[in-house]
Amino acid sequence: MQQRTAPGGAPAPLAALTSELGVLYGGDWSPEQWDPAVWPEDVALMREAGVNLVTVGVFAWSSMEPEEGRLELGWLDTVLDHLHAGGVAVDLATPTASPPPWLAHRYPTSSAVDRSGVRMAVGSRNHFCPSSPDYRRAARGIAGALVERYGSHPAVRMWHIGNEFGQVCFCDLCADGFRRWLQVRHGSLDALNAAWGTAFWSQRYADWQEIVPPRVAPYIRNPGQSLDHRRFASDLLLGLYREQRDLVRAAAPGVPVTTNLMGFHPHTDDARWAPELDVVSEDHYPDPADPDGHLLQALQDDLARGIGGGRPWVQMEQAAGGVNWRPHNVPKTPARMRLDSLRAVARGSDASLFFQWRQSLAGAEKWHSALLPAAGPDTRLHRAVRAHGAELRRLRPVVGARVPAEVALVFDWSSWWAAQEPAAPSDRLDVLDLLREWYRPLHAANVTADVVPPWADLTPYRLVLAPQLHLVEDADVPGLRAVVERGDVLVLGPWSAALDGHGRLRPGRFPAPFTDLVGGSGEEYVPLAAPVAVEGVLGAHRVGDWAERLRTDGGEALLVARGGDLDGVPLVVTRRHASGGTGVYAGALLPPAATGALVAHAVAAAGVAPAAAGLPAGVEAVRRGPVLFLLNTTGGPVPLDGLGGRRDLLTDAVLGRRQVLEPDGVLALATSDAAGAGPGTAGPLDG
Ligand code: GLA
Numbered sequence: 001m002q003q004r005t006a007p008g009g010a011p012a013p014l015a016a017l018t019s020e021l022g023v024l025y026g027g028d029w030s031p032e033q034w035d036p037a038v039w040p041e042d043v044a045l046m047r048e049a050g051v052n053l054v055t056v057g058v059f060a061w062s063s064m065e066p067e068e069g070r071l072e073l074g075w076l077d078t079v080l081d082h083l084h085a086g087g088v089a090v091d092l093a094t095p096t097a098s099p100p101p102w103l104a105h106r107y108p109t110s111s112a113v114d115r116s117g118v119r120m121a122v123g124s125r126n127h128f129c130p131s132s133p134d135y136r137r138a139a140r141g142i143a144g145a146l147v148e149r150y151g152s153h154p155a156v157r158m159w160h161i162g163n164e165f166g167q168v169c170f171c172d173l174c175a176d177g178f179r180r181w182l183q184v185r186h187g188s189l190d191a192l193n194a195a196w197g198t199a200f201w202s203q204r205y206a207d208w209q210e211i212v213p214p215r216v217a218p219y220i221r222n223p224g225q226s227l228d229h230r231r232f233a234s235d236l237l238l239g240l241y242r243e244q245r246d247l248v249r250a251a252a253p254g255v256p257v258t259t260n261l262m263g264f265h266p267h268t269d270d271a272r273w274a275p276e277l278d279v280v281s282e283d284h285y286p287d288p289a290d291p292d293g294h295l296l297q298a299l300q301d302d303l304a305r306g307i308g309g310g311r312p313w314v315q316m317e318q319a320a321g322g323v324n325w326r327p328h329n330v331p332k333t334p335a336r337m338r339l340d341s342l343r344a345v346a347r348g349s350d351a352s353l354f355f356q357w358r359q360s361l362a363g364a365e366k367w368h369s370a371l372l373p374a375a376g377p378d379t380r381l382h383r384a385v386r387a388h389g390a391e392l393r394r395l396r397p398v399v400g401a402r403v404p405a406e407v408a409l410v411f412d413w414s415s416w417w418a419a420q421e422p423a424a425p426s427d428r429l430d431v432l433d434l435l436r437e438w439y440r441p442l443h444a445a446n447v448t449a450d451v452v453p454p455w456a457d458l459t460p461y462r463l464v465l466a467p468q469l470h471l472v473e474d475a476d477v478p479g480l481r482a483v484v485e486r487g488d489v490l491v492l493g494p495w496s497a498a499l500d501g502h503g504r505l506r507p508g509r510f511p512a513p514f515t516d517l518v519g520g521s522g523e524e525y526v527p528l529a530a531p532v533a534v535e536g537v538l539g540a541h542r543v544g545d546w547a548e549r550l551r552t553d554g555g556e557a558l559l560v561a562r563g564g565d566l567d568g569v570p571l572v573v574t575r576r577h578a579s580g581g582t583g584v585y586a587g588a589l590l591p592p593a594a595t596g597a598l599v600a601h602a603v604a605a606a607g608v609a610p611a612a613a614g615l616p617a618g619v620e621a622v623r624r625g626p627v628l629f630l631l632n633t634t635g636g637p638v639p640l641d642g643l644g645g646r647r648d649l650l651t652d653a654v655l656g657r658r659q660v661l662e663p664d665g666v667l668a669l670a671t672s673d674a675a676g677a678g679p680g681t682a683g684p685l686d687g
């Protein structure tokens with residue numbers, strides 16, 4: 001994290017807020033969409049529902065500044081005062097994600113341009129160009145006005161900069177910014193030409209002005225140019241965030257500042273953003289109709305925790321029922337809403353916030369669910385919202401607590417971007433698919449993992465899994481190597497370490513910086529025409545899409561191909577070292593059973609324990625501080641033995657010997673209250 005010395009420039013902890021309020025519960029509230037007569041009713045209903053924090057102002061710029069320079073903030077004064085009087089804290093947003101129409105009308109170049117040169121029209125949101133000096137002046141203006149007016153308002157306990165930063169603009173202003181960014185990154189045109197390999201196809205640049213962003217071009221674009229542009233676009237938005245964050249920090253020291261990230265979103269390198277946020281906050285919209293919805297949400301939760309270095313994070317948005325942006329919006333049941341909310345808390349969130357408090361009656365999201373549906377409080381959904389608010393109050397023991405994890409799952413945005421470039425050996429190697437498939441056996445076995453970038457401190461982890469770290473920066477090699485050198489386990493998946501930090505091939509047998517560690521090396525990537533049989537310590541399987549021509553070099557094979565052109569070729573190699581550490585390289589896109597065997601092999605080699613053992617399949621278990629959470633993801637009732645005498649914090653009930661966990665049911669078991677029931681001592685739930 002960038003350390004600052006100016007007064008008010010220090011990162012503000014979330015703990016000041018959560019130690020007072022407990023788990024934060026609430027969501028976005030848009031009073032500007034309603035008649036002021038509704039506001040007191042809203043606040044009263046919030047109180048009844050146990051809501052203790054709402055995000056205000058996110059999309060209210062045109063209500064705050066209806067004409068350039070003319071502020072109308074009296075209504076917001078009233079709103080904040082109502083909330084404060086009602087005991088509801090405020091996460092005040094700068095409204096800069098959606099500039100009012102006057103900005104684009106008066107300053108046409110303040111709107112973004114897409115790859116093909118089309119300028120975005122007003123009428124939606126996020127149409128601004130992040131480089132536009134007019135946009136930036138206006139954004140600083142409104143953010144500065146809010147900060148000045150509400151910086152010391154007692155209701156305002158958190159600040160929310162913009163919303164879901166995540167757009168890319170290809171306009172001339174952004175092209176200038178790209179050139180400046182490239183000058184800083186590469187220093188000289190010679191260095192840039194070398195990094196991008198511009199001797200290829202006569203692309204050598206002789207003047208910075210010749211460089212443009214990766215706009216529409218006739219054929220495959222230079223991948224180095226595309227990769228650097230992705231990095232630039234993320235940094236550009238981050239600069240925008242920091243500009244407003246610093247305004248807030250100067251005026252409201254001690255109040256945490258954040259912005260809502262979007263998980264595995266392609267336009268922002270969230271691992272690089274996280275250190276700039278006082279608290280990582282995330283928007284999660286798992287699809288209740290997706291059989292992998294549980295898995296994917298858990299993975300995103302583990303990302304939010306991992307990129308924040310294990311700190312408690314904030315579940316900033318989720319849906320209470322259905323969303324409006326899928327083709328077919330299956331709603332969550334109340335039980336599923338509760339389960340997803342509690343999963344986030346179990347996996348390290350100190351908040352369960354929703355989009356949004358009261359359902360809009362008009363606009364693009366009128367069909368999005370809310371904590372308070374258009375049908376009103378006398379609804380099944382709202383009754384569930386109230387019940388959930390009450391039970392969240394009982395989860396104070398986990399607030400601020402850490403989620404222990406001995407496994408790191410390595411994910412890197414640059415690597416993802418580089419792997420997405422077209423004109424590769426195959427389009428069947430998808431980084432997110434691999435991440436999900438390697439996470440699946442961990443999740444099934446209740447082995448907790450932090451999702452971290454390769455440059456994170458990996459020393460706390462006994463097992464480091466990199467499902468597809470296609471690009472590896474030279475600077476990250478020592479940290480990854482050190483995993484094995486100090487006696488822990490490192491597993492690299494297919495097509496890993498193929499590229500350097502500029503996206504150029506690393507010459508020599510692969511994975512070049514790690515071949516000695518994994519006891520083998522490769523010479524050829526082999527997209528398969530037909531499935532290949534493989535067998536070995538990890539079982540007998542068929543590899544369908546991707547293999548690599550490896551050999552063992554001092555190590556041993558865990559899977560060997562049988563038949564065809566790859567007959568006898570090892571596809572998974574490993575080596576155990578004198579340090580006690582083990583390196584593994586899996587040079588194949590393995591089917592689920594083989595991935596499961598590989599991950600289990602690595603977990604066993606590392607000696608990593610699950611959060612709880614002996615549970616029926618589909619019961620997700622996570623430990624957080626003094627609490628063991630059990631979440632039923634099976635879709636049916638599940639009998640659980642061995643819980644007798646344990647206390648469930650959610651109901652405050654002491655459990656009987658045989659417990660049936662209802663579909664989507666959750667238990668939050670205190671692990672320190674019953675003698676003999678602590679972790680490591682209690683039979684079937686023994687960690
Ligand atoms: C995002 C946005 C919200 C809203 C929701 C709808 O998370 O931040 O403003 O649009 O999606 O699901």
Ligand code: ZN
Binds near residue numbers: 111113129131169173
């Ligand atoms: Zn632009």
